[in-house]
Amino acid sequence: xxxxxxxxxxxxxxxxxxxxxxxxxxxxxxxxxxxxxxxxxxxxxxxxxxxxxxxxxxxxxxxxxxxxxxxxxxxxxxxxxxxxxxxxxxxxxxxxxxxxxxxxxxxxxxxxxxxxxxxxxxxxxxxxxxxxxxxxxxxxxxxxxxxxxxxxxxxxxxxxxxxxxxxxxxxxxxxxxxxxxxxxxxxxxxxxxxxxxxxx
Amino acid sequence: xxxxxxxxxxxxxxxxxxxxxxxxxxxxxxxxxxxxxxxxxxxxxxxxxxxxxxxxxxxxxxxxxxxxxxxxxxxxxxxxxxxxx
Numbered sequence: 001x002x003x004x005x006x007x008x009x010x011x012x013x014x015x016x017x018x019x020x021x022x023x024x025x026x027x028x029x030x031x032x033x034x035x036x037x038x039x040x041x042x043x044x045x046x047x048x049x050x051x052x053x054x055x056x057x058x059x060x061x062x063x064x065x066x067x068x069x070x071x072x073x074x075x076x077x078x079x080x081x082x083x084x085x086x087x088x089x090x091x092x093x094x095x096x097x098x099x100x101x102x103x104x105x106x107x108x109x110x111x112x113x114x115x116x117x118x119x120x121x122x123x124x125x126x127x128x129x130x131x132x133x134x135x136x137x138x139x140x141x142x143x144x145x146x147x148x149x150x151x152x153x154x155x156x157x158x159x160x161x162x163x164x165x166x167x168x169x170x171x172x173x174x175x176x177x178x179x180x181x182x183x184x185x186x187x188x189x190x191x192x193x194x195x196x197x198x199x200x
Numbered sequence: 201x202x203x204x205x206x207x208x209x210x211x212x213x214x215x216x217x218x219x220x221x222x223x224x225x226x227x228x229x230x231x232x233x234x235x236x237x238x239x240x241x242x243x244x245x246x247x248x249x250x251x252x253x254x255x256x257x258x259x260x261x262x263x264x265x266x267x268x269x270x271x272x273x274x275x276x277x278x279x280x281x282x283x284x285x
Contacts, residue, residue: 003260003261004260005259005260006258006259006260006271006276006277007208007211007212007259007277008277008278009212009215009216010212010216011208011209011212012278012280013280014280053226053227053229056226057223057226057227060222060223060226061223064219064223070277070278073278074277074278077278078278078280168220168223172223172224172226172227175227175228176227179227
């Protein structure tokens with residue numbers, strides 16, 4: 001189960017609207033390498049993960065990703081307050097606006113709705129942890145790309161925080177990979193799938 | 201920066217340190233030094249959170265903060281001082 005804390009993990013206080021930037025940052029809300037996908041990926045992979053350290057790290061990082069989803073939702077929300085029809089049109093936000101007004105909808109930067117097709121739950125420790133390492137790097141790249149287009153320090157500051165978290169999570173998953181291989185046959189890590197095959 | 205913002209900053213800092221230690225301990229459960237630090241920050245966070253909630257309203261629902269009106273009151277985390285203008 002989960003409980004809610006009525007606060008953000010890291011503060012977001014954006015003064016100036018910028019719908020063009022919101023359109024890019026929403027990629028991390030509902031895009032293929034976004035926080036929603038990250039959370040669902042880790043929280044779903046953990047059920048059949050056989051090692052206690054890995055069950056813990058998938059649960060905890062999957063939970064932290066929900067706090068990041070809330071930060072991204074907050075950034076997009078604060079960037080799209082008090083807009084005039086002219087600002088909406090000029091920023092190219094009109095296509096999103098027609099579908100969602102200024103509601104926060106899980107889609108990627110091109111408007112493609114969130115899809116679980118961008119993530120995998122393979123039911124094999126080595127495959128899943130490699131997917132997770134890649135996911136953290138892909139999210140880090142997306143934040144780097146967002147930072148290329150964001151000038152407002154009110155936006156850059158929380159985005160840099162989120163970028164740094166991807167690096168820390170990558171580190172923790174790397175330790176997870178070590179723990180998995182330490183538990184396997186050192187002569188052939190692929191001799192059996194510890195989540196399905198009987199233990200040797 | 202208001203007193204409330206200053207306290208929230210400290211809560212965020214303690215909570216962040218605590219969380220970093222928490223996920224580090226997931227993959228290093230034998231690290232006694234990290235576990236001690238975890239206990240230390242846990243105590244600091246609990247004290248600061250209790251003080252904050254008594255002054256500015258609940259962050260979590262607990263027996264001390266079970267006031268329905270305080271829980272539903274603005275601002276919510278995605279809102280800020282710009283709200284309602």
